[in-house]
Amino acid sequence: MRRWFPLLVTTILLTGTPMAARASEVTSVAYWPMNEPAGATVMSDSSGNGLDGQIGDEVGAGVTAQGSTGYRFDRLEPDTPPPHPGHLVVVPDDPALNPGDRDFAVTLRLRTTGHFGNIIQKGQSTTEGGNFKLQIPNGKVQCSFRGDHGVLEADAPYAINDGDWHVVTCVRVSTGVALAIDGQRVAGRQGWTGTIRNNWPLTIGGKLDCDQRTVGCDYYAGDIDYTEINSA
Structure with a gap:
């Protein structure tokens, strides 16, 4: 599937007006094709x-x-010890992966029949400095950003755990947070x-x-074809 600029597209969907930044000002933070054997x-990371x-x-x-070729994450029973750190893909901390005060978009292509789990995140709910994440409770994608001014969450109104591929974009801009599925804004x-x-x-x-006792690991179950992060 051809890559596109979700930051610009979703910002227009969120605000109803074109964003000030031009396409040339959108920066590719990371692009993971997930095509490894x-x-x-x-x-x-193919962004360079x-x-x-x-x-x-x-x-x-x-x-x-x-x-499509990607990564598979097998289902694990929720809140059942022990934790499985091998279930994760981990990218070391880098300042570029923090939204800061920038416009920031996370896009991935996934397929699942599951109804639970955190798909991608940087930080957790009590992490100092805030966090962002995409999760999929009941098969409905939620995206959230938590900063020093508060939390904003966009919740999809319908489930996508139908076993087909879907492109999901979660974007944070100065005017709010929005969620798009397959190129259409569904929440903000x-x-x-x-x-x-x-x-x-x-x-x-x-x-x-997490320890699967006091803190659940919220493991995602399904496939991911690619993941990318853009900022402006």
Whole structure:
């Protein structure tokens, strides 16, 4: 699937007016095609920024489904010890992965029949400096950004756990947060979250700091074809 500029598209959907930044000012923070073969241990960043990740030993790389190759995350029983750190892809902390006070968009292509789990995040709900994440409770995608001015969340009105591929974009701008599915805006909240900046790694597939007892790991179950982050 051809990459596009979700930041510009979704901002227009959110505000109803074109965004001030031009396409040339949109920066590719990271682009992970997730096309590595089975057995790969490194998720390569194709943006040129060197933000490679570590593929956990329980993540299935090189899996082909409906004509696309990506990573598979098997289902794990919620809140059932022990934790499975090998279920995650982990990208080390880098300042570029923090939204800061910038316009910031996270896009991924996924397919799932599950109804639970955190798809991607940087930080957790109590992390100093804020956090952002996409999760999929009851098969409905939620995206949230928490900054020093508060939390904004956009909740999809319908489920996408139908086993087909879907492109999901979560965007934070100065006027609010919006969620788009397959290129169409489905939810948004007006407001300003403030600055988001933490020193945590970015994880794909669930939480990093969890024990499946007092803190659930919220492991995602399904496939991901690619993930990208853009800013402006």
